[in-house]
Amino acid sequence: MELRHLRHFVALAEEEHFGRAAERVFVVQQALSNSIKNLEEEVGVPLVLRTTRKVQLTPAGREFLAAARSTLQEADKVIERARRAARGEVGRLTLGFVSGLVFGGLPDVVRTFREQYPNVSVDLRELTAQEQEAGLRSGQLDIGLMLLPVRDPAFAYEALWRQELVAALPGSHPLARKERLDIQDLADEPFVFFPRQIRAAYFDQVMRWCAAAGFAPRIVQEAIEVPTLLSLVAANLGVFLPIRFFQRVSLPGVVYRPVNAAPIIDIVAVWRRSDDDPVVRAFMQVARAVLVGERVGEADSKL
Template sequence: MNIELRQLRYFVAVAEERHFGRAALRLHMTQPPLSQAIQALEANLGTSLFARTKRSVALTPAGQALLPEAQRLLQQAATLPDLARRAASGESGLLTLSFVSTADYSILPPLLRAFREAYPLVQIDLQEATSDLQLAQLMEGRIDAGLLIPPLPDKAKLALEYQPVLAEPLILAAPSGLKALRTKKGKIALSDLADMPLIIFPRRISPGFHDTILGCFRAAGVTPHIGQEAIQMQTIVGLVSAGMGIALVPQSVSNLQRPGVDYRELQDQTPLVETGLAWRRDNVSPVLQAFLELLRKK
């Protein structure tokens, strides 16, 4: 069965006008070809759509059932050019974005708000994932982009683009009530907490972040004892709250307020921890391009 939109448009015009002559005028055509088109549609459907007399045209039960569906299809067809234009310009579509847990306390919320305001028709599929998992997802083409902590492995650099988004210092997260915190206000030195176990990401999850944290201790002349490892920032902070040890976290994590956790700036010189966006250079959809343009304006 091959029903054309043109036939449906003719059918709707006759059904709404209840008159072939008025429908022909509305369609800017003569009546004979209109009648022929309706007859061809009826033959295609295998049923009459109109009960005709010399004075009137009425819809048959089949015509009454077809009318609302034909009107709906014509309305949908009328939106197709605009739908295609929006998709081509990145105004609609799907963006799949992964993010490390630290981004949830810093750049992710304002970035998503700005993007949704600018592109309300885009559907955003979010998933929290560690940097190593994001790199695998990107290499396999399963996500559009990922907010992760560098560096990128050499193999990934061949396929991925990367843009820094945020750089922030590390701060201390420590259990409330520690003597060192009670006796010293303001910034604190890592050497004051040398006897506390360290809670840290496993190195395989984020080698750069892991090495940066241990480098801070080495620079302070402290050899930390790793007491616990956890892959989620909220888990690390939760373990600190439980008194299991201390952690060095990006400054924005202090937005995660937990009872039993004190955040302090460090006296020791600490490098900045970077978070950036990575994406495949050979798979930039219009939606991703729109996201990148908004990100570069921030």
């Protein structure tokens, strides 16, 4: 039994005429007649009474009509759900992100995505870059948001955030009176920073920047979370070099100053090159639109 047989039967039941029903379903009358005959043979009982004037349903036909309408409605729902899934409008998205992106526009991206795609379930997981890469390989993550570099050729990526570093200083620090700093201004200052194993690319980029200015930062305290590091700055333990969007963290006792020739930190969306999931494409489209003011430069690979 095929859905077209059910559609032909419903059209005939509602039109009560083979000619009009055939026009309604865009087939010739003989094809419609054959379709109804095949349906009756499969069901095993007569469904219609044929007269010279009109078509009437048998008692079995009336019962079958209700079931046929219900089946077609469910089939239409299934078809529409498949089409919506192909457009990325239904499904599930598991998204990994590095600590700190909650201050960098990620909530805006997720909120907008959920507004535009309310039937997609979003699962957020705060993970290190290494954990995200493992999750992508295993299929447990659909997209990872992390710092460069991305070395696995199985991954495609696109920069969503490209942000320069700024200096976070204790509010009472003499350098806080300057509108802009040079990195050399910090040469004799104690630093608070991430352990290298937590943010290797970030750590190395800062070390290279300082080395080019002729000094190695004296790190006096380490912490793995940016809010903790900013709290250490507020406690006057040292200075810190966060990504610019952390200026949105207003913490008493901390001031932010731009630094001349500060390096750019790329935070990228990463996904499997082999993945053609429409939900991933939909999320990337929303992220690009929301973060247009946070991103510069060309993408390595776009989905």
